[in-house]
Amino acid sequence: MAKPKSSPKHVAVIMDGNGRWAEMRGRPRLVGHHAGARRVQEIVKACPDVGVEYLTIFAFSTENWKRTQREVSGLMRLFRKYILKEAKALLQAGVRVRFIGDRIKLDEKLVRMMDDLELLTADNTKLHLTVALNYGGRDEVTRAVQRLAFDVSQNKLKYTDVDAEVLGKYLDTRLLPDPDLVIRTSGEARISNFLLWQSAYSEYEFIDTLWPDFTSEEFKAVVGRFGTRERRFGAVKA
Ligand code: IPE
Numbered sequence: 722m723a724k725p726k727s728s729p730k731h732v733a734v735i736m737d738g739n740g741r742w743a744e745m746r747g748r749p750r751l752v753g754h755h756a757g758a759r760r761v762q763e764i765v766k767a768c769p770d771v772g773v774e775y776l777t778i779f780a781f782s783t784e785n786w787k788r789t790q791r792e793v794s795g796l797m798r799l800f801r802k803y804i805l806k807e808a809k810a811l812l813q814a815g816v817r818v819r820f821i822g823d824r825i826k827l828d829e830k831l832v833r834m835m836d837d838l839e840l841l842t843a844d845n846t847k848l849h850l851t852v853a854l855n856y857g858g859r860d861e862v863t864r865a866v867q868r869l870a871f872d873v874s875q876n877k878l879k880y881t882d883v884d885a886e887v888l889g890k891y892l893d894t895r896l897l898p899d900p901d902l903v904i905r906t907s908g909e910a911r912i913s914n915f916l917l918w919q920s921a922y923s924e925y926e927f928i929d930t931l932w933p934d935f936t937s938e939e940f941k942a943v944v945g946r947f948g949t950r951e952r953r954f955g956a957v958k959a
C-alpha cells in the first residue's frame with residue numbers, strides 16, 4: 722500500500738481483546754497475550770511503510786493489577802521475554818524504544834531491562850516506539866503535578882508561570898508529540914485512562930477486531946482513513 726497522503730505522525734494503540742481471543746478458543750488468557758505480542762512485531766514493521774514516525778502502545782495499565790496474580794505475573798514474564806527476544810531486531814530496524822508509566826511498582830529486573838533497551842536504541846530515529854507499562858493517564862498527571870509542586874516549593878518555578886506547555890514538560894511523554902490517531906481494538910469504545918492529557922485533539926478509531934487478529938493490512942487501512950478526516954482543533958473550517 723502506498724504512503725497515505727496525510728499520515729498520522731503519531732499513532733497510539735490500545736491493544737485490547739487478547740483475553741477474549743484466547744477464551745473463544747478455550748485457552749488460558751495468557752495464550753492470547755502471547756499471540757498479541759506477536760502482532761506488535763508486525764505493526765512495528767508496518768509503521769515506516771505508512772509514514773508513521775511515533776507508535777505508542779498500551780501494554781499494561783495502572784488498573785491491570787486488579788487481575789489475577791497468575792495473569793499479572795504471566796504478563797510481567799511476557800514483557801521480560803519480549804525485551805530479551807526482540808532487543809536486537811528493534812535495534813537493527815532503527816526503532817528507538819521508550820517506556821512510559823510508573824516504574825516503581827515493576828520488578829527490578831524488568832526495570833533494568835527497560836532501561837537497557839532505552840539506552841541500546843537511543844540513537845535510532847526510524848520509528849519511536851513507546852510502550853506504556855504500568856501507565857495510567859491520571860497517575861501520570863498526578864506524578865507530574867507532584868514534581869511540579871516540588872519545583873515550585875524549591876523556587877525553581879513560579880506558580881504563575883505554570884501553563885499547559887509547562888505541565889506537558891513534567892509528563893512521561895515530554896519528548897513525544899501528541900497522538901494524531903488513537904486506535905482501540907476489540908470493540909470497546911472507551912479510553913481506559915490512556916493518554917488523557919495528550920489525546921485532547923486526537924482522532925479515534927474503535928475497531929471490532931480483537932488485537933491478536935489485527936493484521937498489518939488492517940492497520941494500514943485504518944491509518945489510510947486518517948487522511949480523509951478533517952481536523953478543526955476548535956476553529957471553523959477555512
Ligand atoms: C489487552 O487485552 C491486554 C492487556 C490489558 C494487558 P485484555 O486482556 O484486556 O483482553 P480482553 O479485553 O479481556 O479480551
Ligand code: IPE
Pocket residue numbers: 735736737738779780781782785909911913
Ligand atoms: C486497557 O484495556 C489496557 C490495555 C490495553 C493495556 P483493559 O482491558 O484493561 O480496559 P478495560 O478494563 O476494558 O477498560
Ligand code: MG
Pocket residue numbers: 737738739
Ligand atoms: Mg480488555
